[in-house]
Amino acid sequence: xxxxxxxxxxxxxxxxxxxxxxxxxxxxxxxxxxxxxxxxxxxxxxxxxxxxxxxxxxxxxxxxxxxxxxxxxxxxxxxxxxxxxxxxxxxxxxxxxxxxxxxxxxxxxxxxxxxxxxxxxxxxxxxxxxxxxxxxxxxxxxxxxxxxxxxxxxxxxxxxxxxxxxxxxxxxxxxxxxxxxxxxxxxxxxxxxxxxxxxxxxxxxxxxxxxxxxxxxxxxxxxxxxxxxxxxxxxxxxxxxxxxxxxxxxxxxxxxxxxxxxxxxxxxxxxxxxxxxxxxxxxxxxxxxxxxxxxxxxxxxxxxxxxxxxxxxxxxxxxxxxxxxxxxxxxxxxxxxxxxxxxxx
Amino acid sequence: xxxxxxxxxxxxxxxxxxxxxxxxxxxxxxxxxxxxxxxxxxxxxxxxxxxxxxxxxxxxxxxxxxxxxxxxxxxxxxxxxxxxxxxxxxxxxxxxxxxxxxxxxxxxxxxxxxxxxxxxxxxxxxxxxxxxxxxxxxxxxxxxxxxxxxxxxxxxxxxxxxxxxxxxxxxxxxxxxxxxxxxxxxxxxxxxxxxxxxxxxxxxxxxxxxxxxxxxxxxxxxxxxxxxxxxxxxxxxxxxxxxxxxxxxxxxxxxxxxxxxxxxxxxxxxxxxxxxxxxxxxxxxxxxxxxxxxxxxxxxxxxxxxxxxxxxxxxxxxxxxxxxxxxxxxxxxxxxxxxxxxxxx
DNA sequence: CTGAAAGCGCTAACAA
DNA sequence: TTGTTAGCGCTTTCAG
Numbered sequence: 001x002x003x004x005x006x007x008x009x010x011x012x013x014x015x016x017x018x019x020x021x022x023x024x025x026x027x028x029x030x031x032x033x034x035x036x037x038x039x040x041x042x043x044x045x046x047x048x049x050x051x052x053x054x055x056x057x058x059x060x061x062x063x064x065x066x067x068x069x070x071x072x073x074x075x076x077x078x079x080x081x082x083x084x085x086x087x088x089x090x091x092x093x094x095x096x097x098x099x100x101x102x103x104x105x106x107x108x109x110x111x112x113x114x115x116x117x118x119x120x121x122x123x124x125x126x127x128x129x130x131x132x133x134x135x136x137x138x139x140x141x142x143x144x145x146x147x148x149x150x151x152x153x154x155x156x157x158x159x160x161x162x163x164x165x166x167x168x169x170x171x172x173x174x175x176x177x178x179x180x181x182x183x184x185x186x187x188x189x190x191x192x193x194x195x196x197x198x199x200x201x202x203x204x205x206x207x208x209x210x211x212x213x214x215x216x217x218x219x220x221x222x223x224x225x226x227x228x229x230x231x232x233x234x235x236x237x238x239x240x241x242x243x244x245x246x247x248x249x250x251x252x253x254x255x256x257x258x259x260x261x262x263x264x265x266x267x268x269x270x271x272x273x274x275x276x277x278x279x280x281x282x283x284x285x286x287x288x289x290x291x292x293x294x295x296x297x298x299x300x301x302x303x304x305x306x307x308x309x310x311x312x313x314x315x316x317x318x319x320x321x322x323x324x325x326x327x328x329x330x331x332x333x334x335x336x337x338x339x340x341x342x343x344x345x
Numbered sequence: 346x347x348x349x350x351x352x353x354x355x356x357x358x359x360x361x362x363x364x365x366x367x368x369x370x371x372x373x374x375x376x377x378x379x380x381x382x383x384x385x386x387x388x389x390x391x392x393x394x395x396x397x398x399x400x401x402x403x404x405x406x407x408x409x410x411x412x413x414x415x416x417x418x419x420x421x422x423x424x425x426x427x428x429x430x431x432x433x434x435x436x437x438x439x440x441x442x443x444x445x446x447x448x449x450x451x452x453x454x455x456x457x458x459x460x461x462x463x464x465x466x467x468x469x470x471x472x473x474x475x476x477x478x479x480x481x482x483x484x485x486x487x488x489x490x491x492x493x494x495x496x497x498x499x500x501x502x503x504x505x506x507x508x509x510x511x512x513x514x515x516x517x518x519x520x521x522x523x524x525x526x527x528x529x530x531x532x533x534x535x536x537x538x539x540x541x542x543x544x545x546x547x548x549x550x551x552x553x554x555x556x557x558x559x560x561x562x563x564x565x566x567x568x569x570x571x572x573x574x575x576x577x578x579x580x581x582x583x584x585x586x587x588x589x590x591x592x593x594x595x596x597x598x599x600x601x602x603x604x605x606x607x608x609x610x611x612x613x614x615x616x617x618x619x620x621x622x623x624x625x626x627x628x629x630x631x632x633x634x635x636x637x638x639x640x641x642x643x644x645x646x647x648x649x650x651x652x653x654x655x656x657x658x659x660x661x662x663x664x665x666x667x668x669x670x671x672x673x674x675x676x677x678x679x680x681x682x683x684x685x686x687x688x689x690x
Numbered sequence: 691c692t693g694a695a696a697g698c699g700c701t702a703a704c705a706a
Numbered sequence: 707t708t709g710t711t712a713g714c715g716c717t718t719t720c721a722g
Contacts, residue, residue, distance in 0.1 A: 031707060366717055
């Protein structure tokens with residue numbers, strides 16, 4: 001259980017620790033003979049670098065921290081996967097933290113990551129305002145980029161999708177399918193995703209003359225349960241809308257499930273849309289029409305921004321203006337809406 | 346971006362670094378006056394400990410590494426959540442790694458975690474044999490416990506469920522519902538989960554006189570797609586079985602979906618069961634009968650074993666015999682099988 | 691009660 | 707080409 005150090009390898013090989021370091025890191029000139037001996041000694045002893053020591057010395061950990069609101073939300077899981085992939089290409093590791101949608105836990109996670117000298121942080125803030133202080137504070141210490149969601153009033157890099165544009169596509173599609181009235185089911189307006197999506201929904205509904213009953217805007221949380229609850233409320237209370245626009249797929253899955261249970265035909269009686277295109281969205285009954293976020297692209301941009309920020313730090317440059325990169329998502333038409341598949345934007 | 350060190354705090358407070366350390370860590374005697382001054386200086390400077398330096402010094406990181414086969418599999422995600430919860434109670438962090446079901450990547454992850462001096466490792470090995478070397482090797486360096494899955498021929502602690510007992514429950518239940526023949530759909534027999542579950546399936550089928558056509562054992566991977574493919578094969582090829590037993594819920598979700606598409610009534614014509622009780626299992630059409638693993642319990646036991654192993658290390662004791670803890674899972678009866686809900690074991 | 695100093699394991703100057 | 711040494715930031719003896 002005792003760890004092998006560079007000194008032990010040095011002793012066994014009959015050289016200095018510096019030489020061992022040179023051989024093992026491949027930097028600096030070493031004669032072939034010595035190289036052999038050191039390699040052998042290291043192998044025999046089963047030497048492995050102590051990355052803690054290296055990190056202390058170098059001030060670099062080759063590790064990026066990521067904080068997501070919920071690790072059980074499939075959208076974030078697949079985003080994590082994309083980020084890990086992107087980091088892997090740079091030889092970096094990912095330290096993943098779950099904030100449990102709690103700005104308090106989130107703040108603690110961010111502090112921990114900063115204390116652990118990660119090279120940068122990728123965070124999808126849990127809350128549209130309450131996450132602000134911790135995010136801003138952390139951004140002052142380390143390269144940080146916000147992903148998907150963002151906090152109002154912060155000045156950090158951000159990568160995500162254009163929710164308003166996405167909602168425009170959704171509404172146009174529903175309109176094409178004959179919707180003249182619509183409901184919106186989302187989470188409490190305490191994060192940018194819901195805010196932006198609701199905003200896009202409302203504006204385009206207005207443009208298209210789609211009626212939105214104030215009672216038909218239901219805000220809870222991102223969960224299947226809430227989708228079921230909300231749908232039941234919409235269906236039982238007077239005249240249901242022609243369409244139910246959901247802020248994410250989990251909600252939409254709950255909505256379609258409730259509709260099925262209540263005997264409301266989807267998309268015959270009411271059209272339903274989701275958001276995120278999680279794997280399970282195609283498994284609903286009917287399969288969900290939803291919005292696909294280009295996760296790999298988002299992850300790649302985030303990693304790129306982080307690398308750029310780190311490089312800037314190293315050169316002791318002023319932090320330039322922060323970048324806001326909004327990618328354009330695409331509508332995935334399946335069976336929960338009426339209009340046929342479209343190919344254009 | 347420059348980090349504040351203990352030395353700067355010491356200077357500002359007009360004391361030595363040792364005193365600052367004593368104040369900040371709350372260890373050692375310090376006069377109230379000095380304590381005040383140090384606290385103030387630290388706050389003003391925005392001091393945060395550098396856990397890298399602390400880890401190097403203490404040889405402890407208060408971090409546990411976890412390696413799972415696939416972070417996008419909801420079962421593992423919720424297991425991760427449980428582990429994080431359990432660790433949180435001990436003031437430890439979780440470093441999560443995704444092996445992408447690749448023993449090569451897995452081995453690299455394990456090595457990285459060891460290099461980073463995590464206090465212990467929790468791993469659910471991707472492969473029943475190929476994961477062996479890396480797991481055993483790592484276990485020789487650090488406290489390690491295998492979770493859920495395990496590798497044959499290794500001698501480490503393990504916590505999981507009794508798959509054979511679970512399958513006994515499943516088969517009894519199907520039998521009660523009138524099944525006289527059954528199929529098994531799992532992953533290639535390259536991990537202990539599938540192996541054990543198949544074994545339990547086969548043995549109990551025999552006991553109960555349930556026929557298992559050799560062509561009705563289909564092995565692919567843990568995915569919805571494979572479930573769909575397998576179901577199509579079972580249904581189209583001659584006489585379909587009375588029941589389809591799936592090695593996990595993802596497969597079962599694919600199976601029920603295919604059955605629906607092909608017009609095969611579930612559970613009318615064929616009963617279907619899953620395994621894991623992931624959140625989406627109740628969202629299938631019909632909702633899945635499945636096996637619930639006591640995740641929180643599993644996680645708690647794993648964390649406990651790790652702590653015990655770490656304590657043993659510290660006392661330089663011999664490693665005792667390894668513990669194998671198999672918890673008993675419970676059958677969750679929903680709508681994809683015919684017999685009524687049961688309350689007993 | 692407080693300070694000086696050693697040392698965790700590693701790497702990069704600097705010397706030889 | 708190789709060795710010596712300083713030092714990353716922290717904690718902990720050991721003196722005072």
